[in-house]
Amino acid sequence: MNREVVVTGFAVRTGFGEGAEATRHGVFGGRSALAPVTRFDTAPFRASVAATDGTPGPGSLRDALSKCAGDAVAAAGHPAGEDTAVLVGTAGDFTGVTGFWRRAEHTSGSTAGDTVAARQADLVAEHVGARGPRLAFTNACVASAVAIIHACRLIATGRLDSAVCAGGYLVEEENFAKFDSGMAFSRDGVVRPFSAGRSGLLLGDGAAAIVLEAGDTARRRGARPLAAVIGWGMAADAHHVARPHPQARGLASAAGQALRRAGDPDGRWVDYVNAHGTATKTNDPAETAGLRTVFGSRADAVPVSSTKGATGHLLEAAGAVEFVITMMAMLDGVLPPTAGYTAPDPDCDLDVVPNQPRRADVWRALTVNAAFGGANTALLLERR
Template sequence: MTAMTADVVVTGYGVRTAFGSGPEAATGGVFAGRTSFRRVRRFDTTGFRSGFAAVPDDTETPALSGALREVADAAVGMADLPAGGETAVLLGTAGDFTAVTRFWRSGGEDADGVADTVPAALAESLATRFGARGPKYAFTNACVASATAIATGCALIADGRVDSAICAGGYLVEVENQAKFDSGWALAKDGTLRPFSAGRSGLLLGDGAAAVVLESADAAHRRGAPALARVSGWGMASDAHHVARPHPEARGLVAASRLALRRAGARYVDYVNAHGTGTKHNDIAETRGFHELFGPAAAAVPISSTKGSTGHLLEGSGAVEFVIALTALRSGIVPPTAGFTEPDPACDLDYVPNEAREAPLRRVLSVNAAFGGANTALVLEQV
């Protein structure tokens, strides 16, 4: 006998990118095919190969804890989620190590922020803010961290362990990761990220944070909360291939996507928000993976990487791109791959270059991959 599982729905969300705070700012940039890259001013990039990132034109690195509170407040407010329930809080983050810099610059007076360097402390802080008494987890598995938070929230709800979950994640550009990616020659020197394009020369980092409120469909119905979409499938899998490079055939990404589609009871989707980092290895492997996943139907599926607009948001990628996929589903508009110049013969699918497209969207897929071979897939459907 198969155990019954609860349907999972989205009832609220909040998002912040380099385009600004709120869904209007993010989608106004992403769906318009705009880019948000500029030379970084918040730290000294002298000596870097690339000093570009998707950031506002500011001179100070903002606190990640503040960005997470902002998007979580927006999500909980939209959902009108009552405080004090058995709500899970699941967070994708590596912590905020700029808090240590602020501590030293303050002469040791800004000691409260040092706790923000601990990922679990950020999750605990959000739980306390909303009076959430359910499980609290912090995921640090790089670029799939916040997608893992969402998938875990779905699993907790589907299994009946909680009725609701606040899932969030974020990353704000800071000198440590900029230096690491730069020293690895991974960043685009010309300040443009061109996913799946023949002219691509690397990735660029970006500011981003997002939060979503997930609930069981029954719980949302009982309290009269409108369901924005149904999360019908989720999957996670490993390449077991290389510490930094994806499997050449995107084996883990395909496995995660198949798990998600199987859970959703589907074989195809109407749109894919790809991981699409604008690097040689990722984009070619991902294209091969989509061919394997969808077979002959792959050519008919619109696929885009919104990192061409937002930059690579590291731990925040999954949550922000989930919100973008949700917006696409609800609006019937496929966001474009910004920065696209010319087709790469090895990336031969419909990557929606530079201009958004109207399409009847009933089911969409958002995928992410990370160093260490981790992969996630999330399926959203109309309710």
């Protein structure tokens, strides 16, 4: 079988706040949510900035995922039930784990079981009433994109009619310390994807949920699809534990799979690419090379932007949040800019939509993500 896979509902949260309007104001306005971190002491670290929502604590990952999932299901008008799967990209809730290390900060009612990644899928499913399969994906910055891809496969092949896909990460001290010790953070508190002078990434709060359905069943119940997922791909280049392949072979392979599945191997009908764009020295030139491999002579004509200059890097949530941002670009007819861009880099010579949103008629859009270990994903959306 090769059934159509459509999106019928979504919800999103970033450092700009909850909901599509907050995302429009921040991400599509070319703004940055990056600000001094107040939810833990950054004195031991080189960096002190992240894209948080300003709350004194990160709150519960469970609550963030469940809220987004509930809002997405409500927007879809499709009560989750016996045959609805839940697929979540997450590393679990580190705040619960670190609470055991620092007993003074440990909150009563928090249990070790509720902090592990697999439990997040159960908690989301219980919240929305979904009783189908439950899966959690933990492969770093492609985790929630892989969740979406796996759901698309299950729906397209007739094994599911509907799925709730979600991804979440809230800035906390554990991962902040790891990235800081690895010297991955921007030195001056600004994220500059694809720009000369970029010096690294910064983290951000993020959560998103998407309701996917088979096109025939969605229309039979009277739902109006927002978009269709017409292509997807995954690939591993296994070049290095942390650095991407210099020519982004895995990313190019994943994108090529997505385009071939859609019957557009040269990408001639793609109007926009939401790039991974981490603003590191190695990622952005590699990604540029990979996208040039994908689009060939059309590469100069395809707008490509990274939204991490606005939202920060959302780790396991990146795939789901950036999927939503890509879909919003299609629905609104506006390209989200690459916030933080300051000057051209000859190694990143794409049309990166610098700093200002751009009106555009987007029929098809590609969103790509990459992760440590050489994991790469691509998802191709088409407006409905």
